[in-house]
């Protein structure tokens with residue numbers, strides 16, 4: 001049987017994947033996966049970093065091979081597909097016809113089912129909110145043998161609980177989404193170097209309302225007056241140009257490195273290099289959607305560079321009134337710890353409400369950063385960061401998490417009990433077990 005892990009490869013809990021190839025085979029795969037331990041969990045393409053895509057039982061039902069497009073109306077941009085269809089597959093058919101995903105995360109290898117279950121967000125959260133806002137309907141299979149359709153006005157409780165519902169309400173059999181029209185597959189992008197965190201906040205205030213996409217890279221090792229320096233990137237779909245699917249040459253990290261490439265010295269060097277790479281204060285250019293949205297996807301299996309122990313991502317969002325102080329305190333603690341990676345992403349989330357019950361994004365500032373796994377991470381640095389986030393009234397993203405204390409989760413997501421009430425008793429993730437039962 002195939003064995004799968006989450007993207008961070010931490011916690012190291014290989015899952016036995018019960019693969020489902022046809023929609024009418026889902027019951028058999030589900031029964032098979034939950035036979036011994038009573039519970040299982042759907043697994044898409046394992047692009048969640050921590051343990052929210054891992055079954056408490058160690059047996060998952062993998063819906064990745066359910067990868068058929070069912071119907072599309074290219075006049076209206078409405079597309080119906082099975083849950084294992086990846087975002088890349090959708091882009092491949094949609095872009096040449098002038099349609100784009102209205103919201104995309106930083107990887108095109110996430111599946112439709114996974115994008116709904118984590119209610120993913122992208123660089124345009126301030127304009128279009130989360131993925132769930134563009135989901136029209138879907139079908140859900142439950143362990144009692146029932147199957148039903150959910151939409152905002154049909155089984156509305158299940159519709160809301162499944163969007164951002166961490167795969168706990170049932171198995172999604174298909175989903176229908178609304179795509180966004182585009183006139184070109186190229187992105188007009190402007191990168192602006194900023195000297196510290198205050199400059200980030202003023203750029204964000206000034207430029208976010210003017211652009212579809214906005215995100216910043218931050219040097220997580222800079223301190224003092226340069227704390228939070230980085231590169232601010234805004235983008236918009238070009239008004240005309242080709243409607244072309246990008247085929248970039250892909251490389252693969254061939255094996256898991258025995259030790260991670262990041263240490264205090266390489267980390268400082270990487271960050272410095274990236275910051276200095278942009279010589280001029282402001283640079284405007286045109287790039288393909290693939291280069292703009294998915295820079296990491298060109299290096300397949302890049303998670304192997306973190307070594308055998310794997311890595312964790314810390315992603316939090318803090319509300320506007322505490323954002324400056326909390327972000328400063330977080331970056332300061334990270335720089336002092338001398339750990340992290342050179343991929344620190346800072347962005348302002350907007351106030352567009354998600355239909356999802358447990359959706360992560362909320363208005364405020366979000367910071368995401370990878371850390372090579374070490375035992376001291378959970379006991380020292382993350383404990384410090386958790387305190388800052390908690391006191392600032394913020395929260396951590398379950399899709400990236402492998403450490404959040406149960407009390408923090410329950411405090412920051414008070415609707416968790418509503419999800420628990422609708423949870424299918426035969427579905428249980430390691431994340432849910434860890435955060436709701438401790």
Ligand SMILES: Cc1cc2nc3c(=O)[nH]c(=O)nc-3n(C[C@H](O)[C@H](O)[C@H](O)COP(=O)(O)OP(=O)(O)OC[C@H]3O[C@@H](n4cnc5c(N)ncnc54)[C@H](O)[C@@H]3O)c2cc1C
Pocket residue numbers: 007041042043044045046047048049052053063083084104105106107109110111112113114115117118119120121122165166167168170171172173296399
């Ligand atoms: C490089 C990279 C960049 C990323 N950038 C972002 C970002 O910008 N924004 C963001 O929000 N996220 C981001 N992510 C996280 C990623 O988009 C999410 O974790 C996404 O949910 C992964 O989808 P997946 O198909 O791999 O699902 P998995 O990780 O396999 O599973 C995720 C959840 O979906 C559920 N699920 C999967 N299929 C089904 C189904 N058929 N029925 C019911 N439930 C199902 C699972 O039970 C699980 O709870 C990034 C990840 C990577 C690796």
